[in-house]
Amino acid sequence: MYARILGPLTLLDGLRNVTPRAPKQRQLLSLLLLHAGQVVAVDECVDELWADSPPLSAHSTLQTYVMQIRKTLRSAVSTTGRSADIHLETRDRGYLLAVGAGRLDLHQFEKLVEQASLARIAGDHARESELLHRALGLWSGRALADVTCGPLLRTWLSGLRETRLGVLEQRIDADLRIGRHHQLIGELNVLTRQYPTHENLHAQLMIALYRSGRTADALEVYARLRRTLRTELGLEPSARMRDLHTDLLNSAPVTESVYLPGPGSTPVPLRPVG
Template sequence: MFYAVLGPFLAMKHSGDVIAGLAPRHRQLLALFLLNPNTAVHRDRLIDLLWNGRPTKSAPRNLTTYIAQVRRRLSPRDPDLSPLHTLDGGYLLSVPSGSVDAAVFNHFAEQARIARENGDYHNAARMFENALSLWRGDALPAMRHVDELSAWAERLDEDRRAVTEDLFDVRLALGHHHEIVGGLAQWARRHPLRERPHRQLMLALHRSGRTHDASASYQRLRRTLVDRLGTEPSPDTQALHQRILTGDDLPSALTRLCAAHRPSRECDRRS
């Protein structure tokens, strides 16, 4: 069994065939189990999560029905062989290693960051690209009305944004500034309050001989932050802009401003 949450929810057989007949509540239930893989979840906790803390009178009976239906969907020939197990007072979904796309994504991202720290930028770029290739759209778009799943989906989407920007950093370190200017400009427009991609864009433009455009990009960012948040760009962003204006030789370390090992408030601004 393989479960995909980096996009619309899918449950698939080992053959790659999508499991048919899963109703919205079935998919929500499986997604909640994936938040706690291989861990027993008490019935009362599941009811609370599935109904956002406001269960109906029929919720306990409905949960029992959903569990039975999911078990049959996952193992139609013999529900007793289903990976969804009934335990004393609750349930457990057996999830083998590597059977959730989010976990595979995290593995690739971790390996990429290790390679980056070791200066192996080519391998880091390949691992980041592998991680991003798993995505099929925003995480769990049809489940955002379930509070716990909405919070998880937002975390997954932010992880995707961070890895996308990590890849831009690595490509800047590889000297691919000409090739990524267009993609960076589009990404910065999609996320106007995230300073990290704007710094990356400024650096890529400057290294492409477009210093005037780099400065203009900074001014657009500054106006946006002042207008929407009432704040100036961060000291890191201002320092990069100043170095661009003075024509300083920008060290490669600047291509990794706001990387994962240097978290800051500015890194986390959302668009």
């Protein structure tokens, strides 16, 4: 069995899609998958499913959802005759979803990012780029795009979005370091429009344009960022961005180690806080 949450919720038994259809079951399964290998307290499950308005029957209804999810997981085992790759255990005041190695796309994503961080520290940016391309390729849209989310899932998904963006920045950095500046310009133009105050993405676009012989366009990217920061936040670009702008004006050599996070930077967090 294999589970996907980096996109629409999907539970696969071989080629057979066994994803629950009932909204509350899907919501509970998503919460348990995000906490795979950890006990999720009954009260947390209730908070996620009903927020501040749980029904009087919340605990018994929760037990029904657990039973239905467990039945789905067991049916896959009985069909294949194999031991369960994913199974749901009842623990003291909570539930634990045990997931076998390589059976959840989020775990695969985390493993690839960790391997890429080691390649980065070793200075092997081609390997880093390859691993991060594979990690981001596991995403098929917004995480849990078709699941109704309560307060706990919303917090986790906010953290996952930030993590994905951080990994994307790291991948673009790796691509810049191995000379793929021409190929990155289109992608970075889209990203800087999506994140108009994000300095690092703008720095990456400026470097890609500059190395492609488009200094005037790189300077315009800085000017656009400066206008946006002033208008929306009442701020000026950081000293790092101002230094990059000055170096471009002076046609100075531009290296990623000066303007972008390097191998010694803080690793991208894979688990949201809270």
